[in-house]
Amino acid sequence: MKKITLLLFAIFTFSLGFSQGQDCTNPIVIGALPYNTTDDTSNYGNNYAAADRPALGGEQVANGTGSDSYLNGDDAVYSFTPAADGVFSFELSGTPSDWISFWLFEGCPFTSIVGRHTATSGTTRSLPNLNLTAGTTYYVVISTWPAPQSTAYTLDVTEVVPAVPNCDASLTTTTSVPIAGDISWIAATGSPAVTSYDLTVGSTSGASDVLATTDVGNVLTYNLGALPYSTTYYVNLVPKNGIGPATGCTEQTFVTAPAPPANDDCAAAVGLIVNTDFACGTVASSTLAGATASAEDAAACSGTENDDVWFSFMATTSSHRISLLNIAGSPTDLYHSLWEGSCGGLTLVSGSCSDGNTSNPSGLTSGNTYFVRVNSWSSNSGATSTFDICIGTPPPPPANDDCSGAIALIPGATFASNPIDGTVASATSGTEPAAGCGADGPGVWYSVVVPADGNITIETGPDAATGDTGFDSLIEAFSGTCGALTSIECDDDDSTGLFSILELTGLTPNSTIFIRVWESGGNDDEPFSISAYNASLSVEDNKIDGFAIYPNPVNDILRFDAIDAIGSISIYNLLGQEVLRTQPKVSNTEVDMTSLPTGMYVVKVQVGEQLGSYRIIKE
Numbered sequence: 001m002k003k004i005t006l007l008l009f010a011i012f013t014f015s016l017g018f019s020q021g022q023d024c025t026n027p028i029v030i031g032a033l034p035y036n037t038t039d040d041t042s043n044y045g046n047n048y049a050a051a052d053r054p055a056l057g058g059e060q061v062a063n064g065t066g067s068d069s070y071l072n073g074d075d076a077v078y079s080f081t082p083a084a085d086g087v088f089s090f091e092l093s094g095t096p097s098d099w100i101s102f103w104l105f106e107g108c109p110f111t112s113i114v115g116r117h118t119a120t121s122g123t124t125r126s127l128p129n130l131n132l133t134a135g136t137t138y139y140v141v142i143s144t145w146p147a148p149q150s151t152a153y154t155l156d157v158t159e160v161v162p163a164v165p166n167c168d169a170s171l172t173t174t175t176s177v178p179i180a181g182d183i184s185w186i187a188a189t190g191s192p193a194v195t196s197y198d199l200t201v202g203s204t205s206g207a208s209d210v211l212a213t214t215d216v217g218n219v220l221t222y223n224l225g226a227l228p229y230s231t232t233y234y235v236n237l238v239p240k241n242g243i244g245p246a247t248g249c250t251e252q253t254f255v256t257a258p259a260p261p262a263n264d265d266c267a268a269a270v271g272l273i274v275n276t277d278f279a280c281g282t283v284a285s286s287t288l289a290g291a292t293a294s295a296e297d298a299a300a301c302s303g304t305e306n307d308d309v310w311f312s313f314m315a316t317t318s319s320h321r322i323s324l325l326n327i328a329g330s331p332t333d334l335y336h337s338l339w340e341g342s343c344g345g346l347t348l349v350s351g352s353c354s355d356g357n358t359s360n361p362s363g364l365t366s367g368n369t370y371f372v373r374v375n376s377w378s379s380n381s382g383a384t385s386t387f388d389i390c391i392g393t394p395p396p397p398p399a400n401d402d403c404s405g406a407i408a409l410i411p412g413a414t415f416a417s418n419p420i421d422g423t424v425a426s427a428t429s430g431t432e433p434a435a436g437c438g439a440d441g442p443g444v445w446y447s448v449v450v451p452a453d454g455n456i457t458i459e460t461g462p463d464a465a466t467g468d469t470g471f472d473s474l475i476e477a478f479s480g481t482c483g484a485l486t487s488i489e490c491d492d493d494d495s496t497g498l499f500s501i502l503e504l505t506g507l508t509p510n511s512t513i514f515i516r517v518w519e520s521g522g523n524d525d526e527p528f529s530i531s532a533y534n535a536s537l538s539v540e541d542n543k544i545d546g547f548a549i550y551p552n553p554v555n556d557i558l559r560f561d562a563i564d565a566i567g568s569i570s571i572y573n574l575l576g577q578e579v580l581r582t583q584p585k586v587s588n589t590e591v592d593m594t595s596l597p598t599g600m601y602v603v604k605v606q607v608g609e610q611l612g613s614y615r616i617i618k619e
Helices: 002-016
Strands: 035-040 061-063 076-080 084-092 100-106 110-119 125-133 138-144 153-161 183-184 194-203 211-217 221-222 232-240 252-254 283-289 308-316 321-328 334-340 369-376 386-392 421-422 443-450 456-461 473-481 484-490 501-504 512-519 528-533 547-549 557-561 568-573 578-582 588-591 599-607 612-619
Touching: 061 125, 076 153, 084 100, 100 125, 110 125, 125 252, 138 153, 283 308, 321 334, 369 386, 421 443, 443 456, 443 528, 456 473, 456 512, 484 501, 512 528, 568 588, 578 588
Parallel strands: 061 110
Antiparallel strands: 035 153, 076 138, 084 125, 084 153, 100 110, 100 138, 183 221, 194 211, 194 232, 232 252, 283 386, 308 369, 321 386, 334 369, 421 528, 443 512, 456 501, 456 528, 473 484, 473 512, 547 557, 557 588, 568 578, 568 599, 599 612
């Protein structure tokens, strides 16, 4: 009976112990190398917790956070006791891309961490090139930070056969190396680890005239001393370890930075010829290669001025166009800005910072010298960018830039009756009243005499010459006289697309109203057309009682007969440009048309309060 009782107690006691692989007291033993096994931690249960992880610090491999929570899942435990000192690699693969941990501990219970790799994603974990001591037992633990509670895996253990290092210590920079002579390289790999490097540098392949073969130690940088610009050097970099030097390492080369361009600083800015138009017939070619940072303010604009170059020009008007053309090399994203004053004390021209390759700075003073700074957007060194730069001059303001030069519109029955093409190119703000709607910009002026019923519609649209629809117009109508105007109504985009329309009613018949047209924000000068119309008008509504104009067609002399004195005669071509104006103040007069090209013209005549329009043919 006693024998039976003891047997049952032994069986019961054994059943309370851990099966192999569940903890470090009964691990799965890793035998002969290379070792490979595929398994799942769910087969071994959860026998470790966060408190079982030793303190972090001193690991040979420390990849990931190493949080103790990575021991809260099911655990698989292996032991490995090397027979001799050596270098060993432990690889884990075939896991789900999840919160998986891979550990190598020493001691049972665990006393220190030899290596760890914890990660929230990825299907592999690695503890490579660990230096282990003969006779010491190490414990491999595979676990998770739930969820997941467990993980499938494949474990591989190999001994790393000692060898000379690999020839993979490549130079980190091979172009535009600073002439101060500092070179650097990435660390070579191998086991045992690299202990030093032999460095040889020559001015020709295979030569050592710059630096004879030198053991520079276990470093990743070396200073060769001052070097000339734009020079190629040949480097032989051989890593070494306790086994010996690497073999078969390929010669490498690097090129020193080019000399800074002549206009690297403001004081040596290249003078630019100002073009009389925007065609950029005269440009200056330049480069950022070799450019260095200037002492001028580096925070005023965006981009990075570590590679800026300088230009200067004398303003000939209050506004100029800066254009960067034919950009090549790297980077191609260039930045430019405009400065005034003296080098060393320059002031940024307001609003002149430009990431685009064209800018139109305004508010300049004719006769003053301005400086253009060009740099790349990138903060990297070694720019090879090349470009042309041009300073352009806008055309003179249009004739109707001010209210006093307003072009008279001839009211028709529809928009198509008497449209006039126009442009805000080179328009100025002048003394214009503040915009009654939208974003203000320089504008041009028109006028129209209100028809007898007091109603008139003013509308913008595509120009007749090109059909361009890109002009984002705003129009505002005023009563009164130039210098004393009162806004009637303003419109932005109530017509088709980005065009505008004002449908004015209840105006004083035969009074003159003024219309200002501008582009939203003043940053575009695409063409447009404008027309005044009233559906009740017909062609005859634009005729003056008792008035005659002849001959039509005309070769030279055009004659005018009226009952009362003719106040004014204006002749326009079909582009809406006034080509002739006279104020005869008599009832019978004539105009010499000889100098005008052949074609159709619109003649506007004012007699008393009546305004008439007539189409004539010049032969």
